[in-house]
Amino acid sequence: MIITHDLVSFLKARNQLDDKNIAFVPTMGALHEGHLALVKKAREIAKYCIVTIFVNPLQFDQKDDFIRYPKLENEDVKLLEQNQVDLVWFPKVEDIYPPDFATHIVVNGPALLWEGALRKGHFLGVATVVYRLFKFIKPQFACFGEKDWQQIQVIRRMVADLILPVILVNVPIIREKDGLAKSSRNRFLSEKERIKAPFLYKTLQQTYDQLQKGAYLFSALEKARSDLEKAGFNLDYFTAVNKNSLREISNWDSNARLITAARLGTVRLLDNM
Numbered sequence: 584m585i586i587t588h589d590l591v592s593f594l595k596a597r598n599q600l601d602d603k604n605i606a607f608v609p610t611m612g613a614l615h616e617g618h619l620a621l622v623k624k625a626r627e628i629a630k631y632c633i634v635t636i637f638v639n640p641l642q643f644d645q646k647d648d649f650i651r652y653p654k655l656e657n658e659d660v661k662l663l664e665q666n667q668v669d670l671v672w673f674p675k676v677e678d679i680y681p682p683d684f685a686t687h688i689v690v691n692g693p694a695l696l697w698e699g700a701l702r703k704g705h706f707l708g709v710a711t712v713v714y715r716l717f718k719f720i721k722p723q724f725a726c727f728g729e730k731d732w733q734q735i736q737v738i739r740r741m742v743a744d745l746i747l748p749v750i751l752v753n754v755p756i757i758r759e760k761d762g763l764a765k766s767s768r769n770r771f772l773s774e775k776e777r778i779k780a781p782f783l784y785k786t787l788q789q790t791y792d793q794l795q796k797g798a799y800l801f802s803a804l805e806k807a808r809s810d811l812e813k814a815g816f817n818l819d820y821f822t823a824v825n826k827n828s829l830r831e832i833s834n835w836d837s838n839a840r841l842i843t844a845a846r847l848g849t850v851r852l853l854d855n856m
Contacts, residue, residue: 585670586660590678590719596670597633597720604630606752607722609713612636613653613767614662617757621726622666624754628724631669635716640676641687642708653767679715687711690744693736693829697820697842698853706737713738717749726752730764732842732855733829756854758784764854776847782814786821787841787856794823794835801833817846 587593606625610618614636625632636659643649656673663671688710693699699706717725727735739751757765762784763777772780790807794800800823808821823832826840842855 584664584668586673587671588673589675593670593672593674593678594719600631600633600669602721603723605720605722606632606724606726607716607720607749608632608634608726609716610634610636611638611652611767612659613655613770614659615757615765615767617728617730617765619662619666620757621728621754622663622668624752625724625726626667628752629722632667633670633672633720633722634663634668635672635674635720637672637674637679637712637716639679639708639712641680641711642705644702644704651771653770674716679712688714688741688745690737690741692740693733693827694740696733696824696829696831698733698844699737701819701844706734709734710737710741714741714745714747717747722749724750724752726754728754728756729855730756730766730853732826732840736827736829739827762788764852766852768850768852771848771850773848776850779815780847780850780852783811783816783843783845783852783854786811787843787854791841791856794839794841800835811845815847819844819846819851821845 585596587596606629608621608625622632638652640649687707689707690710694706735753742749742751759765761781763781786807790803793803804822808818811818811821821843823835823839823841824830825832826838832839840855844851844853
């Protein structure tokens, strides 16, 4: 496995790989089984797997959240080596955003609602960094986890609109045994919060099952919201949307997706089904 920390070294290593057989996994580090599932998928679909670890300052609307995002380079490198990654790049901020950098990717459509409305500038940061990484890496495939469902739709819209030659590959959510979606931020849950956190998944599961059986959408969502708030979750949203546009729907169908974001203490949990 080749490890690089600057753009020149990365491009030199990248140019030695087969241009038509690369799968890319972008991460912000603090890796867990969810990230490793992306790596596994990348290795299944391409000869070479490239992983980036870059905590992107442009996508954080809260400076404190950026500062405390866990950085575990040594542990991450060991995991990637064990999972047979070919090339790892730890970009410097100036590699991605050089001095006087002045161009950003603004996606409307699926980026305007939910996370886009609550975290101003978040998806501008996501789209811009992913676009820049695509241009440097030139992958044939890029793997993204379904835990960040809205993010996938934003990137898919950008790829389609800008006619980028990359195939996006969704990888299902990896969960703890009790159902909690794997996340680098779960480590910040207190012991009591960690015991309570899986109730978010349980509520998603119950609501999904009810809707599949024909329950009235409005009533099912209202009950879910009420149950979560009574359990101590500070709810940002719990709703049903069209899986591509992210627009709220009034009737459950095969194109629907349940999405939710809620806080427990200082930790914000995202999930969907």
